[in-house]
Amino acid sequence: MNCQRLFIFFIIFLLIGCKDNKKPSLLVEIEKVSRLEGDIYYKHQAPTKNLMQLYPYEEETAGFFKITKEFFRCKGSPLNPERVDTSNLDNVKVYLDCVGPAKHSLPLINEKEGIYPVLLDILNYIQRKTKKRVVITCGHRCPKHNSYADTSNIAKTSKHMIGAEVDFYVQGLENSPLKVMDLIFDFYKEDSRYREIEEYERFIQYQKDTDVSTPPWHNKEIFVKLNQYDEGRDFNNRHPYPYICIQVLYDRSTKQKVSYTWEKAHRGYLQH
Numbered sequence: 222m223n224c225q226r227l228f229i230f231f232i233i234f235l236l237i238g239c240k241d242n243k244k245p246s247l248l249v250e251i252e253k254v255s256r257l258e259g260d261i262y263y264k265h266q267a268p269t270k271n272l273m274q275l276y277p278y279e280e281e282t283a284g285f286f287k288i289t290k291e292f293f294r295c296k297g298s299p300l301n302p303e304r305v306d307t308s309n310l311d312n313v314k315v316y317l318d319c320v321g322p323a324k325h326s327l328p329l330i331n332e333k334e335g336i337y338p339v340l341l342d343i344l345n346y347i348q349r350k351t352k353k354r355v356v357i358t359c360g361h362r363c364p365k366h367n368s369y370a371d372t373s374n375i376a377k378t379s380k381h382m383i384g385a386e387v388d389f390y391v392q393g394l395e396n397s398p399l400k401v402m403d404l405i406f407d408f409y410k411e412d413s414r415y416r417e418i419e420e421y422e423r424f425i426q427y428q429k430d431t432d433v434s435t436p437p438w439h440n441k442e443i444f445v446k447l448n449q450y451d452e453g454r455d456f457n458n459r460h461p462y463p464y465i466c467i468q469v470l471y472d473r474s475t476k477q478k479v480s481y482t483w484e485k486a487h488r489g490y491l492q493h
């Protein structure tokens with residue numbers, strides 16, 4: 222039976238293969254196209270760039286997404302390789318990164334998941350004023366990612382762990398961090414919640430020793446530090462730009478100081 226089928230297919234194949242594919246030749250002589258070098262038959266218009274209209278929700282931030290607490294989620298990932306600290310050969314330490322932001326929350330601040338809202342207000346103000354994108358390199362760091370990303374002593378009590386600190390730079394103003402710093406001062410002068418309140422409007426420079434060469438500034442609510450090209454480099458700040466770090470000192474809503482505690486850092490967030 223199979224042989225018969227094969228034979229039939231073979232015959233069909235031969236018939237198709239033998240079909241005369243030759244088309245009758247067209248006896249039409251095609252005229253050759255000829256033109257001189259300077260001849261232009263069709264003038265074309267130079268293209269103009271049409272900018273896309275912004276959606277109403279984009280207008281405030283000139284097309285950039287408004288910065289929300291989501292931008293602050295921990296940047297840890299279990300896919301990051303282990304880091305070995307060999308600075309003390311008698312005590313070599315191996316650090317593993319955290320399980321990632323899908324498996325743990327942001328800090329719980331006043332019983333709500335998030336970060337201190339003044340950080341959002343300042344970063345959105347900068348984005349609105351400059352019409353340039355604010356790049357958050359480090360928002361919340363859970364304790365595991367914190368020790369993975371920065372093994373320095375000063376990082377052991379970092380406010381990144383309690384949602385009260387942010388590291389960032391501005392795209393397009395990467396090399397002008399002082400301009401961004403001025404905008405932070407302007408925010409306190411322009412925002413009606415702070416206007417003409419001396420302790421918020423007036424920034425003073427911190428005179429004690431720090432880990433940066435530029436003396437940081439502070440008012441009642443925030444502490445602002447400028448990290449130069451070779452300062453403050455950690456796992457989250459591996460870019461080549463200077464960056465600004467803002468820490469929250471005071472919570473206006475509860476009228477309390479914001480300070481790091483082990484309890485807040487290690488127990489102040491949810492793990493799924």
Ligand SMILES: [Zn+2]
Nearest residue numbers: 295297319363
């Ligand atoms: Zn984490």
